[in-house]
Amino acid sequence: MSERTGSALDFLHDEIEQLKQAGVFRYPRVLEGAQEPRAVFDGKEVVNLSSNNYLGLANHPKLREAARRAVDTYGAGSASVRTIAGTMSLHTELERRLAAFKRTEAALVYQSGFTANSGTVSAILGREDVIISDELNHASIIDGSRLSRATIKIYPHKDVAAMRRLLEESKDARRILVITDGVFSMDGDIAPLPDIVEVAKKYGAIVMVDDAHASGVLGENGRGTVDHFGLHGQVDIQIGTLSKAIGVLGGYVAGPQVLIDYLVQRARPFLFSTSHPPAVTAACLAALDILEQDDSLIKRLWDNARYFKEGLAELGFDVSGSETPIIPVIVGDGAKAMQLSDRLFEEGVFAQGIAYPTVPRGKARVRTIVTAAHSREDLDRALAAFEKVGRELDII
Numbered sequence: 004m005s006e007r008t009g010s011a012l013d014f015l016h017d018e019i020e021q022l023k024q025a026g027v028f029r030y031p032r033v034l035e036g037a038q039e040p041r042a043v044f045d046g047k048e049v050v051n052l053s054s055n056n057y058l059g060l061a062n063h064p065k066l067r068e069a070a071r072r073a074v075d076t077y078g079a080g081s082a083s084v085r086t087i088a089g090t091m092s093l094h095t096e097l098e099r100r101l102a103a104f105k106r107t108e109a110a111l112v113y114q115s116g117f118t119a120n121s122g123t124v125s126a127i128l129g130r131e132d133v134i135i136s137d138e139l140n141h142a143s144i145i146d147g148s149r150l151s152r153a154t155i156k157i158y159p160h161k162d163v164a165a166m167r168r169l170l171e172e173s174k175d176a177r178r179i180l181v182i183t184d185g186v187f188s189m190d191g192d193i194a195p196l197p198d199i200v201e202v203a204k205k206y207g208a209i210v211m212v213d214d215a216h217a218s219g220v221l222g223e224n225g226r227g228t229v230d231h232f233g234l235h236g237q238v239d240i241q242i243g244t245l246s247k248a249i250g251v252l253g254g255y256v257a258g259p260q261v262l263i264d265y266l267v268q269r270a271r272p273f274l275f276s277t278s279h280p281p282a283v284t285a286a287c288l289a290a291l292d293i294l295e296q297d298d299s300l301i302k303r304l305w306d307n308a309r310y311f312k313e314g315l316a317e318l319g320f321d322v323s324g325s326e327t328p329i330i331p332v333i334v335g336d337g338a339k340a341m342q343l344s345d346r347l348f349e350e351g352v353f354a355q356g357i358a359y360p361t362v363p364r365g366k367a368r369v370r371t372i373v374t375a376a377h378s379r380e381d382l383d384r385a386l387a388a389f390e391k392v393g394r395e396l397d398i399i
Contacts, residue, residue, distance in 0.1 A: 025337060025338060026337060026338030026342070027337045027338065027341055027356075027358045027359075029356075032044040032045050032348075032353065033045055037062040038051070038054050038056050038062060039051065039059075039062060039376065040059070040377045040378070041381060042054075044348075044353055047351070048351070049351050049352055049353040050352045050353065050381045050382075050384055050388075051353050052352060052353060052371040052373065052385060053370075053371075053372065054372065055216075055246065055247035055248070056247075056248075056374055056376070057220055057304055057328060057374050057375065058219055058225075058248050058250065058294075058300040058301065058304060058375045059300065059374055059375050059376030060248070060250030060251075060293065060300075061250035061251070062250075063250065063289075063290070063293070065289045065292070066250060066251065066290055069286050069288065069289035070283070070285055070286045071282075073281040073282045073285030073286075074281060074282050076281070077091060077093065077281035078281060079280060079281075079282075080280045080281075081277060081278040081279070081281070082277070084273075084275060084276060084278065085267075085273060085274075085278045086273070089278035091278070091284070093284040093288070094278060097112055097287055097288055098110045098112055100288060100291050101243070101255050101257060101291070102257055104224075104226060104295065105226060105227070105229070105241055105243065105257040106230070107241065107257040107258050107259070108260040108263075109257070109258070109259070109260045109262070109263035109264075110255050110256065110258075110263065111256050111266050111267065111273065112253055112254070112255045112279065112284075113253060113256070113270075113272055113273060114252075114253060114278075114279065115252070115253060115254050116215050116242070116243075116244035116246060116247075117142075117146075117254070118254065118276070119143075119242050119243075119244075119254030119255055119256055120143035120144050120213055120254070121143050121144075121146045121147035121272070122147065122266070122271055122272035122273060123211075123240065123256050123266060123270060124144065124147030124148055124182070124211070125147050125148075125150035125151045125271070126265070126266055126269040126270045127151075127180075127209075127262075127265070127266075128152075128153040128178060128180060129151065129152060129153060129177075130152045130153065131176065131178075132151070132153040132177050132178040132179070132180065133154045133156060133176040133178070133180070134148045134153045134155045134156065134180050134182060135169045135170060135179060135181045135182070135208070136148060136155060136156070136157055136158070136181075136182045136183075137158060137183045137184065137187075138158065138160050139184070139187050139190065140182060140183065140184050140187075140213070141188060141213055143213075144184075144213060148182070154176070156173065160187075161192070161195055163195055163198045163202055166199065166202060166203075167202050170202065170203065170205075170208060171206075173206075174206055178209065179203075179206060179207070179208040179209065180210075180211060181199060181208045181209065181210050181211070182211045182212075182213070183196070183199055183211075183212060184215070185212045185213060185214040185221070185227060185228030185229075186215075186216040186217045186220065186221065186327050187216075187329075188215065189329075189331060189357060189368070190325065190329070190331055191216075191324065191325035191326060191327045191328070191329030191330055192324050192326050192327070193217075193221070193231075194212070194228065196229070196232050196234060197232050197234065200238060204237070209240065210237070210238050210239050210240070211238075211240035211241075211242070212227075212229060212238050212242065213242040214227035214228055214229070214241055214242060214243050214244075215243065215247060215254070216244075216329060217231070217327075218247065218249065219247065219249060219294060219301070220248055220301070220304065220328065223298075224295055224298050224301070225294050225298075225301055227243065229241055239258055239259070240256060240257075240258045240262065241256070241257045241258060242254065242255070242256055243255050243256075245283075245287045245290075249287055249290045250286075251286045251287045251290065253279055253287065300375045301375070303375040304373070304374060305328070307373045307374070307375065307382060308327065308328035308330065308373045310382060311330060311371070311373045311377075311382045311385070311386070312325060312330050312373075314383075314386045315332060315389060318389060318399055320332045320333075320389065320393060320398070328372055328373045328374070329370065329372055330370075330372070331357075331368040331370045331371070332354075332368055332370075332371065332389070333366065333367075333368045334367050334369065334398060335365055335366070335367060336365075336367055337356075337358030337359060337367040339367070339396065339398070340356040340357065340358055340367035340368055340369055341356040341358065341367075342396060343369050343393070343398065346392040346395065347369070347388055347389065347392055351384065352384070352385045352388040354369045354370070354385075355369065355370055356368075356369050357369070357370050371385075
């Protein structure tokens with residue numbers, strides 16, 4: 004038997020070559036400076052339509068000042084997991100504020116939105132349970148579902164009738180969890196949450212909503228899809244993020260006190276990861292202050308989103324699925340979506356191309372996210388670039 008030569012990872016060269024041949028291999032562009040509506044990426048100033056900084060809070064003076072004060076008082080890091088020595092008074096204050104903001108009994112902060120989803124689902128379910136999930140739910144929901152070892156059943160996007168059929172065939176399971184994104188991150192559409200809740204409750208199912216892209220965007224003062232639809236008290240588990248509209252870092256789960264008490268004992272990301280640095284936590288608290296005191300940023304966000312979406316539609320781009328400031332420009336072919344993104348960058352607009360496996364084959368797109376911080380001049384400059392490149396590539 005002959006010995007193998009070369010690296011055990013040589014197969015990755017072939018995988019990378021396939022991505023290059025398909026025109027979808029990319030390295031991340033590098034941001035130089037703050038996350039702003041006009042920012043410098045790879046040494047070029049561009050209109051930034053690729054960040055999740057919905058309200059422009061990532062570089063807000065009040066958040067920066069709160070972070071500086073927290074470092075002076077509490078230091079640079081917590082140096083421990085929450086369950087040993089890493090729970091600071093800042094952490095418990097943030098959780099109290101988040102629970103009040105979401106109008107739930109309690110809340111628990113995780114290190115990221117990804118771990119909030121994956122850590123919660125995997126903690127509360129097991130092999131004897133069933134998860135019923137929208138086909139376009141976020142990867143963190145998919146991974147958490149797999150980690151739980153529960154049976155996973157997928158229904159077509161926003162198809163409540165299909166969800167009902169899966170509930171009916173699963174009614175003898177020990178527990179059933181119905182999960183949906185509130186706002187879907189790649190399409191910008193909103194889940195039919197009232198119908199989902201009504202049907203799920205008839206079968207005694209747990210209802211969980213991932214509001215990563217609805218937090219700070221939908222509902223009164225940005226409270227999310229549950230508030231948007233007036234469903235307080237009817238959704239068992241709400242997941243939120245602190246890294247998008249809040250502008251900082253982390254995720255959280257909000258719900259009944261018993262849920263939070265259980266997750267403190269069993270959620271592996273909470274148990275085995277160092278807690279947030281004081282600067283991060285203090286900045287999140289400052290962002291909540293802004294959200295609760297003034298909704299003008301949210302109103303400006305929606306005004307800008309409507310303006311830009313209408314502009315793209317008038318040019319002939321396919322943006323029909325969007326209901327929020329996430330506005331995907333559907334192209335179809337993955338290589339062409341990347342070509343559109345690259346040419347837009349050359350014209351001074353950063354709008355990220357998205358292709359399989361992030362979105363289904365044949366549904367590649369350039370995803371744009373409009374923020375409250377964009378000026379009309381920014382948006383007009385972006386529309387002009389889209390028109391020029393869209394005609395050049397025969398997309399419009």
